[in-house]
Amino acid sequence: MTQLESARKSKISKEMSQVAKEEGVPIELILEGLSNGTIVIPKNIKHTTLTQPKGVGKGLFTKVNANIGTSSDKADLKYELKKLDVAIKAGADAVMDLSTGGDIDKIRSEIIKNSPIPVGTVPIYQAAVETAEGGRPIVKMSENEILEGIFKHIEDGLDFITIHAGVTLETIERLKNDKRLTQIVSRGGSFLACWMLYNKKQNPIYTNFSKILKKAKEYDVTLSLGDGLRPGCISDATDRPQIQELVILGELTKIAQDAGVQVMIEGPGHIPLDEIEMNVQIEKKLCKGAPFYVLGPVVTDVAPGYDHLVSAIGGAIASGAGADFLCYVTPAEHIRLPEIEDVRQGVIATRIAAHAGDIVKLKKAKNWDYAMSDARIRFDWKKQISLSIDPEKFSNMRKDSKPADQDVCTMCGKFCAMKQLKEYLK
Amino acid sequence: MTQLESARKSKISKEMSQVAKEEGVPIELILEGLSNGTIVIPKNIKHTTLTQPKGVGKGLFTKVNANIGTSSDKADLKYELKKLDVAIKAGADAVMDLSTGGDIDKIRSEIIKNSPIPVGTVPIYQAAVETAEGGRPIVKMSENEILEGIFKHIEDGLDFITIHAGVTLETIERLKNDKRLTQIVSRGGSFLACWMLYNKKQNPIYTNFSKILKKAKEYDVTLSLGDGLRPGCISDATDRPQIQELVILGELTKIAQDAGVQVMIEGPGHIPLDEIEMNVQIEKKLCKGAPFYVLGPVVTDVAPGYDHLVSAIGGAIASGAGADFLCYVTPAEHIRLPEIEDVRQGVIATRIAAHAGDIVKLKKAKNWDYAMSDARIRFDWKKQISLSIDPEKFSNMRKDSKPADQDVCTMCGKFCAMKQLKEYLK
Numbered sequence: 132m133t134q135l136e137s138a139r140k141s142k143i144s145k146e147m148s149q150v151a152k153e154e155g156v157p158i159e160l161i162l163e164g165l166s167n168g169t170i171v172i173p174k175n176i177k178h179t180t181l182t183q184p185k186g187v188g189k190g191l192f193t194k195v196n197a198n199i200g201t202s203s204d205k206a207d208l209k210y211e212l213k214k215l216d217v218a219i220k221a222g223a224d225a226v227m228d229l230s231t232g233g234d235i236d237k238i239r240s241e242i243i244k245n246s247p248i249p250v251g252t253v254p255i256y257q258a259a260v261e262t263a264e265g266g267r268p269i270v271k272m273s274e275n276e277i278l279e280g281i282f283k284h285i286e287d288g289l290d291f292i293t294i295h296a297g298v299t300l301e302t303i304e305r306l307k308n309d310k311r312l313t314q315i316v317s318r319g320g321s322f323l324a325c326w327m328l329y330n331k332k333q334n335p336i337y338t339n340f341s342k343i344l345k346k347a348k349e350y351d352v353t354l355s356l357g358d359g360l361r362p363g364c365i366s367d368a369t370d371r372p373q374i375q376e377l378v379i380l381g382e383l384t385k386i387a388q389d390a391g392v393q394v395m396i397e398g399p400g401h402i403p404l405d406e407i408e409m410n411v412q413i414e415k416k417l418c419k420g421a422p423f424y425v426l427g428p429v430v431t432d433v434a435p436g437y438d439h440l441v442s443a444i445g446g447a448i449a450s451g452a453g454a455d456f457l458c459y460v461t462p463a464e465h466i467r468l469p470e471i472e473d474v475r476q477g478v479i480a481t482r483i484a485a486h487a488g489d490i491v492k493l494k495k496a497k498n499w500d501y502a503m504s505d506a507r508i509r510f511d512w513k514k515q516i517s518l519s520i521d522p523e524k525f526s527n528m529r530k531d532s533k534p535a536d537q538d539v540c541t542m543c544g545k546f547c548a549m550k551q552l553k554e555y556l557k
Numbered sequence: 558m559t560q561l562e563s564a565r566k567s568k569i570s571k572e573m574s575q576v577a578k579e580e581g582v583p584i585e586l587i588l589e590g591l592s593n594g595t596i597v598i599p600k601n602i603k604h605t606t607l608t609q610p611k612g613v614g615k616g617l618f619t620k621v622n623a624n625i626g627t628s629s630d631k632a633d634l635k636y637e638l639k640k641l642d643v644a645i646k647a648g649a650d651a652v653m654d655l656s657t658g659g660d661i662d663k664i665r666s667e668i669i670k671n672s673p674i675p676v677g678t679v680p681i682y683q684a685a686v687e688t689a690e691g692g693r694p695i696v697k698m699s700e701n702e703i704l705e706g707i708f709k710h711i712e713d714g715l716d717f718i719t720i721h722a723g724v725t726l727e728t729i730e731r732l733k734n735d736k737r738l739t740q741i742v743s744r745g746g747s748f749l750a751c752w753m754l755y756n757k758k759q760n761p762i763y764t765n766f767s768k769i770l771k772k773a774k775e776y777d778v779t780l781s782l783g784d785g786l787r788p789g790c791i792s793d794a795t796d797r798p799q800i801q802e803l804v805i806l807g808e809l810t811k812i813a814q815d816a817g818v819q820v821m822i823e824g825p826g827h828i829p830l831d832e833i834e835m836n837v838q839i840e841k842k843l844c845k846g847a848p849f850y851v852l853g854p855v856v857t858d859v860a861p862g863y864d865h866l867v868s869a870i871g872g873a874i875a876s877g878a879g880a881d882f883l884c885y886v887t888p889a890e891h892i893r894l895p896e897i898e899d900v901r902q903g904v905i906a907t908r909i910a911a912h913a914g915d916i917v918k919l920k921k922a923k924n925w926d927y928a929m930s931d932a933r934i935r936f937d938w939k940k941q942i943s944l945s946i947d948p949e950k951f952s953n954m955r956k957d958s959k960p961a962d963q964d965v966c967t968m969c970g971k972f973c974a975m976k977q978l979k980e981y982l983k
Contacts, residue, residue: 203970321974328981364930430913432926436950467958468967487856500858504790524862532893544629548747555754
């Protein structure tokens, strides 16, 4: 039984108990959320090394995903395992292996084996890469190769997989009829669109959706319905192709949930900040509250090198508005494949965004801020450091710049506002 | 005549023309904004080296201020001039010299002399520091020393000065009656509150406001009405002491403008993201649209070491909601005095926030994003680099990681979504 099916039968799984405890919520909230599709717990029955299951959805803390993986330009298994380690240490709740270079099977299986947190992939990447490496153009993939690629990832133990089931002929038609600047920036979306345009055929992931559901149910893989038509720049945000795809994803959500399969929905993308709340609301309406998994959002196109920060702006607003799962964006976005330090920066920036949003959604999230500020007014620096999102960085920065009075810091020195007022305000 | 008085007489100053040109707006917009107090152009008649006047307010791009200056724990003139240089190169629109250590007069005069952009200070810092260095407790400053300190800064050529005129006995009473965790975190606010509590007397900046106006008018110094009661942590946000002070600042705004003096209003501080828009709206209402100059806002207390990013989240939302001027926060905030690299990071993060907000407020702000994404879809990397907010960083990151195909980047390598689709979507 999947977590969804168990919950519908009020059967409490080990993972549900772990999640309820971790979140500090009654088990009934988890059961209800799983049953009505507003919560997922991504865990493949084959992923036996997953010891830290995560709940994603309504009433739970916002989660953070880190994308790792090789590309055709840079492929090194050891380096990817280091990225996994750094991502986990920095506090990621999940990772996706997006490898498109090197021994993809080996890299994936090693990442799954070494990950105590949920792992996701985009199976069509591998199918496409292997077609290309085999000397055929990607558009010559057979329907069967596409499906078999998905099945392989499910059987391999992935906890969630992205499938771009909403990139249909209908969606592509709307793409052609709309004026988009950057067209399609999703790799999976682009593979499929090219395939459909070349073969003049419907998306095989869409037409074979029930077969995929059957396999996903068998392994309890959570489907992450990909947004192949997500806007790739501010000027393409919230346009008809994007929303057309979301309408279709809403229909597929219901079909999947009725079949007992857990589902979440992927979202944009490049979105100006005043359109983020609307994007969360429309997803929640069209997909009946299914967990929303957003990439960024990136709120301006002009800051490559700082897209972790740009996305923290969008991610915080999205989280506050109800997004459940934030896919990190690293400083390397739009420039190159992320390196170790990019991964670390990306996870921390996104955790800050998730928490800033949680302060809005969950009353208890503020307790962390309260404890920090309480330590601050008491000049308890040890406590401040231990409570901070990156204790090592805080500690090093403080060591670098020693105040004469150990109570304060070198910003105001002996003229510390908090310290001087304490004497007179009694 | 001040810029405000000139505008009311429809007399176009050189600075007004420069600002109109820089912003790409008709001079009438500048004249009207100055006249009704929704725009200020901070420029002291003595600051002859100010060659880049800036307009701050309604209908104009959001501006960015960088705080520099020494503290009692670290004072080095040359280092501060380097900070000035780095801030200007990174794109700051203004700097504030908040020095409280070393030869404060010398540092200030050198910064003014070397700055082509507006310079601000908080004059009471120097008065307080000199009292303490002279061996007396700060609370023993005489009223006259406080006033003379302000006059000296006005005469020295500062373009804007922060005065905490709203920290009154009334405000302090509300502070005592409310439960605040971090009380007062504003240095100037704290100096004055201590002084008032000790001397049991009204704030001399409040009681002598008309004298200050007279001097400010003579030199056309813009008054930045400080928020001494800004919340210092999330749990203190938008409370009665904060809003009490704002009510008083609203009254003082009208008095100052009636006297021909330019005014802007300083704002919080630590604010959860769902209270930022309200904070901008209430300032605009109570102060009749006077430009709003916010510090941050910091949307969570838990991330020292990353407070530039935390503030970029708050600053972007504030900018989008109508804030006109963002004071940067650096990665050093809450830990130590900022260093050179902190200054650079702070300015860039805050420029990103300002622009993300401008996209919401000003239609033309999007043109920058459009040009960048247009270069991106055309694989014009030279153009992308030159358009980016930090061309040097972008360029170095690209050089570090060379793709086999020069059109694309190492993120997706030869499987670039945009490149492959171009072939089939015609």
